[in-house]
Amino acid sequence: MLRNVILGKAFSSNILEICAGSSKFSPTALLSQQRQFSIGSCLAVEKRPVYPKLKESYHHGLSSHPLIGLTVGDALLRSTKKAPERECVVFCDSGMRRTFAEFNEEVDRLAAGLLQLGFQKGDRVGIWGPNTLEWVLTQFATARIGAILVSVNPSYRTHEMEYALNLVGCKGLITPATYKTQKYYDMLREVAPDIERCQPGQLKSKRIPDLRTVIMADENHYDGTFKFNDVMSAAGPLEISSVHNMSRSLQFDDPINIQFTSGTTGHPKGATLTHHNIVNNAKFIGNRVGFDEEDHRVCCQVPLYHCYGMVGGMVCMAVHGTTIVFPSAGYDPQATMDSLVKEKCTTIYGTPTMYIDVCSVVEKSGVKLPHLTRGTMAGAFCPPEVVSKSSKILGINLAIAYGSTETSPVTSLSFRDDPPEKRLATVGSTLPHTENKLVDPEGKIVPVNEPGEIMSRGYCVMLKYWGNEEQTAASIDESGWYRTGDISQMDEDGYIKVIGRIKDMIIRGGENVYPTEVEDFIHTHPKVDDVQVIGLPDKRLGEEIGAWIKLKQGEFATEQEIRDFCKGNISHFKIPKYIKFVEEYPITVTRKVQKFVMRKEYAKELGLE
Numbered sequence: 001m002l003r004n005v006i007l008g009k010a011f012s013s014n015i016l017e018i019c020a021g022s023s024k025f026s027p028t029a030l031l032s033q034q035r036q037f038s039i040g041s042c043l044a045v046e047k048r049p050v051y052p053k054l055k056e057s058y059h060h061g062l063s064s065h066p067l068i069g070l071t072v073g074d075a076l077l078r079s080t081k082k083a084p085e086r087e088c089v090v091f092c093d094s095g096m097r098r099t100f101a102e103f104n105e106e107v108d109r110l111a112a113g114l115l116q117l118g119f120q121k122g123d124r125v126g127i128w129g130p131n132t133l134e135w136v137l138t139q140f141a142t143a144r145i146g147a148i149l150v151s152v153n154p155s156y157r158t159h160e161m162e163y164a165l166n167l168v169g170c171k172g173l174i175t176p177a178t179y180k181t182q183k184y185y186d187m188l189r190e191v192a193p194d195i196e197r198c199q200p201g202q203l204k205s206k207r208i209p210d211l212r213t214v215i216m217a218d219e220n221h222y223d224g225t226f227k228f229n230d231v232m233s234a235a236g237p238l239e240i241s242s243v244h245n246m247s248r249s250l251q252f253d254d255p256i257n258i259q260f261t262s263g264t265t266g267h268p269k270g271a272t273l274t275h276h277n278i279v280n281n282a283k284f285i286g287n288r289v290g291f292d293e294e295d296h297r298v299c300c301q302v303p304l305y306h307c308y309g310m311v312g313g314m315v316c317m318a319v320h321g322t323t324i325v326f327p328s329a330g331y332d333p334q335a336t337m338d339s340l341v342k343e344k345c346t347t348i349y350g351t352p353t354m355y356i357d358v359c360s361v362v363e364k365s366g367v368k369l370p371h372l373t374r375g376t377m378a379g380a381f382c383p384p385e386v387v388s389k390s391s392k393i394l395g396i397n398l399a400i401a402y403g404s405t406e407t408s409p410v411t412s413l414s415f416r417d418d419p420p421e422k423r424l425a426t427v428g429s430t431l432p433h434t435e436n437k438l439v440d441p442e443g444k445i446v447p448v449n450e451p452g453e454i455m456s457r458g459y460c461v462m463l464k465y466w467g468n469e470e471q472t473a474a475s476i477d478e479s480g481w482y483r484t485g486d487i488s489q490m491d492e493d494g495y496i497k498v499i500g501r502i503k504d505m506i507i508r509g510g511e512n513v514y515p516t517e518v519e520d521f522i523h524t525h526p527k528v529d530d531v532q533v534i535g536l537p538d539k540r541l542g543e544e545i546g547a548w549i550k551l552k553q554g555e556f557a558t559e560q561e562i563r564d565f566c567k568g569n570i571s572h573f574k575i576p577k578y579i580k581f582v583e584e585y586p587i588t589v590t591r592k593v594q595k596f597v598m599r600k601e602y603a604k605e606l607g608l609e
Contacts (some may be wrong), residue, residue, distance in 0.1 A: 046287040048415040048429070051494055056445045057452055059494035063432030067459055068283060071275040072143035072256060073247045075282075076318040080104040083321050086295065089136060090325045092339045096133045100321070103137075110141035111243045112235030117172070117201060117213055117226070121146030121246070124168045124210075124258065128152035128161065128175040128184060130329035131304050134217040134228055136314055138174050139304070143256055143275070144247045150258045150270075151305040154179065154330075155588070158187040160268075162207060168258050168270050168466045169210040174228065177218040180330065185222050188214065195224035252276045258466055259307055259405045270466035277408040281460050282315035284431045288413050289347070289399055290374060291320040297371075299325050299345040301336045301354055307409035308379050312349060312401075322347075331591065333357035337367060344371040348394065351379035353591040355390040356530055360553070362393055369394060376401050378410070380592050381498055381516050384424040385523035386530075402427035402498060406475065406482055408460040411436060412496050426495040434458040437481070438490050451499055451514075454488040455481040487514060504595060506535035506543045511573045513545060515595075518574050522547065525565050527555040532585055534599045536578060537608045546602055547576035548585060557581070578606060 049062055070078070084101035091097075098106065119125060125147045127138045142149045150168055152161060165173065175184045189195055192205035201213045203224060214225040221227060252275040260268040286292070300313040317324045327339035336358050339345060350358065355377055362369070372394060377387060378401035391398045399414040400423065414428035422428070430436045437445050438452030446452035461482045464472045476482050487499045499514040506513040515533035522531045530550040535543040551557055559579040566575040586597040603609050 046284075046292075046415070046432075048417050053492040054448050054490070054494055055492070057438035057448055057450065057490035058445055059430045059436050059490060059496075061430035061432045061434045061436075061458075063284075065287070065432065067276070067280050067433055069252050069276070070279050070319075071247070071250050071252050071254075072140065072279060072315065072318060073250070075279055075315070076100075076104060076107070076140055079318055079321040083295075086321065087297075087323045088317060089133065090323065090343060091131075091133055091329075092326060092335065092343065093328045094133070098133070103140075106137055106232065107140040107144060108240050108243055109232050109235060110137050111144040111247075112239035113231035113233075114141060114147065114172075115145055115242060115246070116234055116239060117231065119145065119147050119172060119213075121250070121254075123147045123171045124150050126150040126152050126165060126170040126173040126175075127305070128154060128156070128173060129217065130154050130176075130179050131300075131309070131326045132176070132217065132329055134174065134176075135304050137232075139310065139314055140318070144243055146246060146250050146254060146256075148255050148258060148272075151260065151310065153260060153305055153588075154182065154303065158190050161187060162191050164260055164268060164270075165208050165211060167268075170208075171210055172213040172215065173211060174215045174217060177216055177220065177222060185216065185225075198224045200224060200226045250275070252279070255463055257310070259305075259310075261405055269468060269471055271405045272463045272466050273408055274463055277460055277462065278311045278315050279319060280433070281408040281410055281431075282311050282319045284433070285312055285376075285401070285410050285413065286316050286320040286322070288415060288428075288431070289376060290397075290416055291316065291322055294346070295321070295323070296347050297323045297325055297343060297345045298347040298349060299327060299336060299340055299343070300349050301327055301331060301333075301358075302349050302351065302379065303331070306379070307403075307405050308349065308351075311409060312376065312378075333361045337361045337365065340369055340372055341367060346371055346373050348372060348375040348396070350375070350377060351591040352377060352382050352386045353380070353530070353585075353587070353593070355394075356386060359390055359393040360529075372396055374399070374416075376413075378402065381500070381519075382427070383516075383520050383523045385520070387424050398423070400427045402496065403456075403460075404482075404484055406462045407456050407484075408462070411456045411458075411460060422493075422495050426491075426497045428496070429494050430496075431460075434460055436490070436496065438488055448492045449489055451487050451489055453502060454484045454486050454496065454498075456484060457481045504535075506533075506545060508535075508538075508543050508545065508573050509541040511571075513574050518545065518547070518570065518576065521566065521570050522549065522562065525557075525562065527551050527557045529553075530585075532593050532595065532598065533576065534595050534602065536599065536603055536606065544578065545574065545576040546578040546580070546599075548580050548582050548598060548602070550582060550585075578602070 080100040088098050088100045088103040125142050177185045191207045216222045216225045217228040255272050256275050257273045258270040302309040313324050325343045328335040374397045376399045382400050401410045402412040403410040411434050412427045435457045457480050485502050489497045500516045518533045519531050529552045532548045534546045536546045538544040586594040
């Protein structure tokens, strides 16, 4: 019988090792472990497995837990049935709170309203705005009827919005009228002036020809649009029943979301993700972070339009039953700290810049965060000094995640029991059912500890770039490997250290310089709060090293002081020739530093163009 139990449930080797090493090993003990590692549950503890030492930079994430065949709507429904009265989402600035039962009911109502407006499976529906209840309701309502959610950057200006909507052929758009300095309705009116004269749902615009329906998430009425609340209240029991029927007909391989890449080197591309992509990625993120141990309250300060917030936040909520707390509609480190305290958050999400900001606020206030136990850092390169400082000040077990929009997004993540040297210097190990390899320019796998471009393969790789077969083929090879464009190193245990972007690599007089190496060292200077290193044109050497440095509050330093700190500690050719002390960096809405903007501005300032 015991043999059948083991074979039937495919336990992890860790459990077998634990049981085998116990003097009280018994079938009963093993069955007790099985209840925690049930194949049917997404909430299975994932411990760091023991792998044979690697010789080449190829790693396959092993797991005793299978992929799950659920749609996004199925995942939400399952968590709702399990804990209907648990809080699902909290929006601190508006005071809006919803339990799983309340949220699920409102999702049904919005989905039924969208059906009444004529939206069907496969239609693209854009959501353009900050983190709000309307945003997350739209995410799950479109998923429930098979429409494809198009996540539009809330900071897009008119021409960027126009390009994005046309690229994917958006039939509908949901947006607030304004947010901060963004006037969304006015920008729509620029490209579609007929909106003021048309009936709602009958928009015709030469510049955005596919867009027919605009829904305003606002209390006021705007010409040519529907009000969000009216759409929510338009449907009755019959229409909601139609939603349920349509939801049951969906397949987990259907496309469900289009995420725009950052477009820092050209026009944005629409990475098309399926239910299967994001549901399973959320499952394995949650298992590794530790959403299995207790009911977690996650402080989500990252934007929803980005994969980090949408998958790591909302899809993890649906899969794992976590509570997602949004401190504010837009990024605000003070609001983040307030929400950590008032909402007793156990987990925090953020980019390195966000952690730097929040740590500064926490240090100044002296506030204690007894409920906060863990966090994830992702979205940009994570300097060891920032990881160490954040872990110490916030008192958390901090996991570092790596991936890209095109991989749903996470392909590598720290384990909870990783030793400090792995946690600080790497982005963890390959997620289950995912492969990572590092290759040279000829596509050959490099030996361990040698730099190479990281490529990823598995369930997580996107379906395609919407409407762009050429770019899709250039990014995903015939064997299904996605080219990340990131230079990394993999150690003999399969842990990955990201060195930099191929396009960010600096070639100084024939020497390859990875900005991350220089940044990591300068971060150790006691006066430095943050640093970004870039390549600048040089007539003799091709490129020279430039550094923009943010000092800690109240500190003063000179350029020579920084250079003297570097001398004898890093190679002479890596020492920055140009140093600029700044208060801020040019950043995206996700707090990613825009190095291409820095290069352009600094080269012009120095007369190096």
